[in-house]
Amino acid sequence: MSRIAIIGTGISGMAIARLLHRHHEITVYEAGDRAGGHTNTVDVTIADVRYPVDTGFIVFNKKTYPAFCRMLDGLRVASHPSSMSFSVRDDVSNLEYKGGEDGGLFAQRRNILRPRFWRMLRDITRFYAEAPSILDDPRSQDYPLSQWLETRHYSPWFIEQHLVPMAAAIWSAPPQAIADFPAQFFIRFLANHGMLQLRNRPQWYTVSGGSRRYLEALIKPFADRIHYRAAVQAVWRHSHGVAVQAQGDRQDFDQVIFACHADQALSILEHPHDDEAAVLSAFPYQGNEAILHTDARLLPQRRKAWAAWNYHRVPGAEDQAVTLTYNLNILQGHNCPKPLLVSLNPQLQPANEHIIQRIPYAHPLYRPQSVAAQQQHSVISGRDRIHYCGAYWGYGFHEDGLQSALRVAQSFQIAEDWS
Numbered sequence: 001m002s003r004i005a006i007i008g009t010g011i012s013g014m015a016i017a018r019l020l021h022r023h024h025e026i027t028v029y030e031a032g033d034r035a036g037g038h039t040n041t042v043d044v045t046i047a048d049v050r051y052p053v054d055t056g057f058i059v060f061n062k063k064t065y066p067a068f069c070r071m072l073d074g075l076r077v078a079s080h081p082s083s084m085s086f087s088v089r090d091d092v093s094n095l096e097y098k099g100g101e102d103g104g105l106f107a108q109r110r111n112i113l114r115p116r117f118w119r120m121l122r123d124i125t126r127f128y129a130e131a132p133s134i135l136d137d138p139r140s141q142d143y144p145l146s147q148w149l150e151t152r153h154y155s156p157w158f159i160e161q162h163l164v165p166m167a168a169a170i171w172s173a174p175p176q177a178i179a180d181f182p183a184q185f186f187i188r189f190l191a192n193h194g195m196l197q198l199r200n201r202p203q204w205y206t207v208s209g210g211s212r213r214y215l216e217a218l219i220k221p222f223a224d225r226i227h228y229r230a231a232v233q234a235v236w237r238h239s240h241g242v243a244v245q246a247q248g249d250r251q252d253f254d255q256v257i258f259a260c261h262a263d264q265a266l267s268i269l270e271h272p273h274d275d276e277a278a279v280l281s282a283f284p285y286q287g288n289e290a291i292l293h294t295d296a297r298l299l300p301q302r303r304k305a306w307a308a309w310n311y312h313r314v315p316g317a318e319d320q321a322v323t324l325t326y327n328l329n330i331l332q333g334h335n336c337p338k339p340l341l342v343s344l345n346p347q348l349q350p351a352n353e354h355i356i357q358r359i360p361y362a363h364p365l366y367r368p369q370s371v372a373a374q375q376q377h378s379v380i381s382g383r384d385r386i387h388y389c390g391a392y393w394g395y396g397f398h399e400d401g402l403q404s405a406l407r408v409a410q411s412f413q414i415a416e417d418w419s
Contacts, residue, residue: 001025002254005244007232007268010037011057011398012389013259014218015071015405019414021222027253028222029246031231035219038398041210042292042357044340051334052210055290055342055359057398058331059084061202064193065399067406067416074418075217078208083330084201087307088165089300092315095161098305107304116157123158128196131187142368145186146179165311168322171396172288172344172363175313175322182368189395206332218418235386236270242385257387257408261285261362265388276380282373283364283392288321288345290359294338295350298325306330314347321345364392382411 002024006017009030017028034040038056045051059082062069072079087098097111098104111117134148145167149159167178167186187196194202207213219226227246234245235256242256258265262283266272272280299306308330312323321344328340343350344361364370374393381388389408394400406416 003027003241003252005029005235005242005251005253005256007235007244007256007258007265008037008260008390009035009226010259010390011039011401012391012405013037013257014215015402016257016259016389016408017222017225018218019405019409019417020412021225023412023414026222026225027251028226029230029232029244030226030228033228035226035228036212036215038361039211039215040359041212044292044356046294046336046338049336051328051336051340052212052332053292053328053334053340053342054206054211054332055292055357056361057211058082058326058328059204059206060398061193061204063202067402068399070416071218071402071418072207072214075214077214077217079205080208080333082204082206082332083308084204085307085309085330086166086169087300087305087310088161088313089305089310090161090313092313093161096300096302096305098300098307100307104305104307107300107302116155119155120157120162123154124162125198127154127158127163128198131196132191134184134187135191137184142371143183144179144368145181145183148183165313169309169311169324171365172322172324172361173286173365174320177286177365181366182371185366185371185395210332232268234270235268237384237386255385255387257389259389259405261364261390262388262392269386273380273383275376276386279373279376279380280388282367282369284367284370285362286321286365288361288363290361291343291346291350292356292359293341293343293350293354294356295341295354296339298341298343298346298348298350299327299339312347320347323347364396366396377407381408387411 004024004026006013006028017026020026040056041052041054043050044053060068085100089096096108164175164178168175190196230246232246236243241252241254244251262280263285266280299310308327310325323345325341325343329336334340387408389404391401393404
C-alpha cells in the first residue's frame, strides 16, 4: 500500500480517488470549500419550490460518454433525457435565429428575405457534408480552422453567425480564439458527437436531481480523506518520494497525482523536467464567469428563438470572452415559473435583483501544440512518482476527465470498478 496525494477534486480527481482508495492510503487536496470542480449544483428556491440547478457540467450522451455512463450505472445514479437546442442573437447585424425544425430559424421573420441567411443555411449543409474529408488527411493535422474555412470559400455569415458561435459555446472560448483551433481536432469532435448530421443526432441526458447526485455517491467511501481549503503551494521530488506543501504544512508521499488544470500543475511543481514543462505549458486556459440568475433579458428577444444554449454577440465586444446563456428549464427539465439561467461573461449584465450567484470557471483552449502535447502523456505521467490526469488530455469535457483518470488507474494496475 502506497501513500498517494491527489491534487484537485474535479471529475478526474474524484474518479481516481474512488478507484485507488481501497488499495492505497490516499489524501485529497482541494483549494476550495467544496468538491466537484465543474460539477456544481446550486439549490434555487422560487415560490417555495426548490430547484437543483447545474451551473457547470450539465449534459451527457450515451454515445460519446461511455465511461461516464458506466460510472453512473455502477453508482446507481439516475438520469433523464435533456432537450438540446442552440440560438444566436447577434446585435451587431440584428440577427436572431434558433436551430431545429420548430420554426426557430425564422423566429425573426426578416430572415426569410435575407440572401446572406439563405447562403448561411446552404453552407451549413455543405459543411456537414464535406468536413469529414479532413479527418483522413495527415497533412491537415496542424491546419488552423480559419485557414481551412478560407480555402473552401465559406461565407462570412456561416462563419460568424453559426460556426464560431457554436464552437465558442461548446468550448466556452473567446470567439476570436476559435480561428486558431486545429481544424482536424475541431471536426473530429463534431463527428464523434453526431454534430455533422442534421437528423438522428444523439439523445442527450442530464443527471436527475442535479449532477451533485453522482458526486455524492462517488466520494462517499473516502469523503473523510478530502482536505478542503487546502491549496497546495508546492510539490517537489526528493530521494525518498514526493513532498506536498499545503497551507504551510509539509507531507511526504510515495506518489502524487495532479488532477488539476495543466497550468496549475506547472505552477505548483518545483523543478519540473524539461518535457513536463513543455507539455503542461501547451494548454492555455480561459477564465469565465458564470452568473446564475433569472433575468430573461439575456435570452433572445423573441421567445420563439429561446433555446437550451443561447449565444449573444454584442457591439464592441467581438474580441471579448464568449457570451452564452444556458436555459436550465430546458436543459434539466425544470418546470419553474421563472427562467433559470446560467450566463457566461454576459456583456448585458442581469439586473441585481435577478442574480443568485456568481461562479468562476476556467476552460482549456486548444492550439496545434496542445494536440501535439496530448500525445506525450505516457512520456511525463508516471515518471519519477508523479502522474497527470484531467480533461485537458482530451477535448476538455467530463468524459475526457474521467477517461484520463482511468488511464492513470491502469498505471497502478487498478481495474475500473464503481461498486
